[in-house]
Amino acid sequence: MTDMPAIAATDATRAIAKILLPMAAGGAIARRPTMMRMVDRLNLDAGAIDEMRRLRSKYGPGPVQITPGRRLALVLDPxxxxxxxxxxxxxxxxxTKEKRGALEHFQPEGVLISTPEERLKRRPLNEAALQTRQPVHDHAATMSAAIEAETEALLGHVDFAGGLSWxxxxxxxxxxxxQITLGASARDxxxxxxxxxxxxxxxNTSYLKPTRKKLRARVLASIQDYVERAEPGSLAQMVATVPAEPGVERHQQVPQWLFAFDAAAWATMRALALxxxxxxxxxxxxxxxxxxxxxxxxxxxSRAVILESLRLFSTTPLVLRETTTETEWASGTLPPQSSLVIFAPFFHRDPDHLAEADSFAPELWMRERTDADWPLVPFSGGPGMCPGRNVVLMVSSLVLSRLVSGHDFSGREFPAQRIPPSLDPFSLRFRATRRA
Ligand code: HEM
Structure with a gap:
């Protein structure tokens, strides 16, 4: 098999400008609200999806290599x-190198940037604490109580203000x-x-900025305190008490959880718009x-509605992998240490393979999905799949359902069959009235 050739320089430049740069500009690790607004206004997500379609029709289904030096290829085939x-x-x-550079700023021993050997110890701890395979976590009652109290307070504000904004x-x-993650005493x-x-x-700038080591030590020490306190019903209690291999830094798994709850907030706000x-x-x-x-x-x-929000508006649009050995593809071989990029929005909204591509269709998620299906991967897939997905879906679905159960919300209007390609969560505003 021949070495995978780089695609034409003009196509590579277009792919970088239309697919990778807008993602980087929006902020991969902490979103930049002004850039998100711009991505939404300029319709850049739609441009990125169109560019992926163009590449597939021009080069076929094999991955396309867009950088000839350090190999980086876009995946086009389900x-x-x-x-x-x-x-x-x-x-x-x-x-991957980029992820290590980024996440070392706040979780140098987190599972996501572990070597395959370290992963063997850290991943089971994450799965045990988050109860990955259970739709409803054992701490659901405590989570639900915090959600009820905070949504009630929020709805009080909604009544007073006549609406809801970010x-x-x-x-x-x-x-x-x-409260859910660190414990009741962490509310404020x-x-x-x-x-x-x-x-x-x-x-967001990966290796380009030096790490603020003092701030990182302070934040990690604070999280460690909560883990040692292990307040009843919190995820901190779970991570403190579930079995783990010697040497695993339990508290270092928690920054990823806090960080990732941000995405769940956008998904919930967008679900409310849908x-x-x-x-x-x-x-x-x-x-x-x-x-x-x-x-x-x-x-x-309600979980299906949140999943649909995540399908239509990916919160992790780029799923990245780095090869450990030579790998073979329809378009040629890639050497070890090549980067592979899965651009989820392209697969999530492909009208050639998904009749519901641009429609709001929660029923898509009401049945078990398998590898025979077209890939919808809001939480990724396989052994690296998000271990927090069931916690996220429980929390977000409950918040959404509580918000709409006693109030009518209205806001940005769009037809359920033609959902816009981007929806900036920070600029969403809803009028709301309490139901009689
Ligand atoms: C809407 C919210 C969320 C989405 C869309 C999401 C999605 C993802 C994705 C796509 C990955 C990367 C997997 C890969 O590289 O293949 C990931 C990793 C991870 N997520 Fe989530 N996530 C969310 C929230 C959460 C929450 C709230 C937690 C914890 C409470 C969590 C825990 C993790 C962990 C620990 C990893 C690393 C897994 C590993 O490397 O093995 N996530 N998530």
Whole structure:
């Protein structure tokens, strides 16, 4: 098999400008709201998806290599997506050079940037603490109580203001997340989450900015305190008490959880925008919540709505892998240490393979999906798949259902069959009225 050739320089430049640069500009680790607004206004997500389609029709399904020096190839074929994700961490390791450079700013011993050997110890700890395979976490009652208290307070504000915008939503969200993750006493500990945010902002530039070692030590020490305190019903208690191999830094797994709850906030706010255009969906959400066990809320339909928000508006648009050995593809071989880029929005909205491509269709998620299906990978897939997905879906679905159960929301209007390619969560605004 021949070495994979780089594509024409003009196509490579277009691919970098239209697909990779807008993603980097939006902020890979901490979103930049002004850039997100611009990405939305200029329709850059749609441009990136179109560019991927153009590349596939010009070069065929094999990955296309866009940088000749250090190899970087864009994946275009659904079978390649499944193959790469299912064969993580070898020969496709998730701890790519770019990710290590970025995440070392705030979690040098986190699972996502572990070597394949370190991963063997850290991944099981994450799965045990987050109860990856359980739709409803054992700490659901405590989580649900925090969600109820904070959404009630938020809805009080909504009644007073006559609507909802990003800022009050984000304040309530982070109060909830700190309680769920670190413990009840962390509700107002903005110093820890703001410190983490500053480190994440540095992480956007990967290696280019030196790490603020003092701030990192302070944030990690604060998280470690919460883990040692192990407040009942928190994820900190889980990570402190589940079995783990000797030498695993338990508290160092937690920054990723806090960081990733940001994406869940955008997904929830966007889901609210989607459902506020679909009254029949709101009716189903209300009925489901009314019939649920409030102590262990399992809301499959509401979870499907959140998954649909994540399909239509990816919060992790780029899933990256680095090869550990030579690998073979329809378009040629790649040497070890080549980067592979899965651009999820391209697969999530492909009209040639998904009748619902640009429609809001929660029912897509109401059945088990397999590798025979077209890849929809909001949480990635295979052994590296997000271990927090069930916690995220539980928290976000409950927040969404609680918000809409007693209020009618209206905001940006769009037809449910033609969902816009981008939806900047920071500029969303809703009018709201309490139901009689
Ligand atoms: C909407 C919210 C979220 C989305 C869309 C999401 C998605 C993802 C994706 C795509 C990955 C990368 C997997 C890969 O490289 O193949 C990932 C990794 C991870 N996520 Fe999430 N995530 C979310 C929230 C969370 C939350 C709230 C937690 C914890 C409470 C969490 C825990 C993790 C961990 C620990 C990893 C690293 C897994 C590993 O490398 O083995 N995520 N997530």
């Amino acid at each position: 079978d390649d997506v499944h193959h790469i994700l299912n064969n993580t961490p070898e020969p496709f390791r998730p701890d 800022r009050p939503f984000a304040i309530a969200w982070w109060r909830m997340v700190r 500990d903005t110093a820890t989450t703001d410190g983490l945010l500053r480190l994440r902002q540095d992480a 459902v506020s255009n679909s009254p029949e969906v709101v009716t189903q959400l209300r009925e489901e919540l009314a019939g649920a066990d409030q102590g262990r809320p399992d809301l499959p339909y």
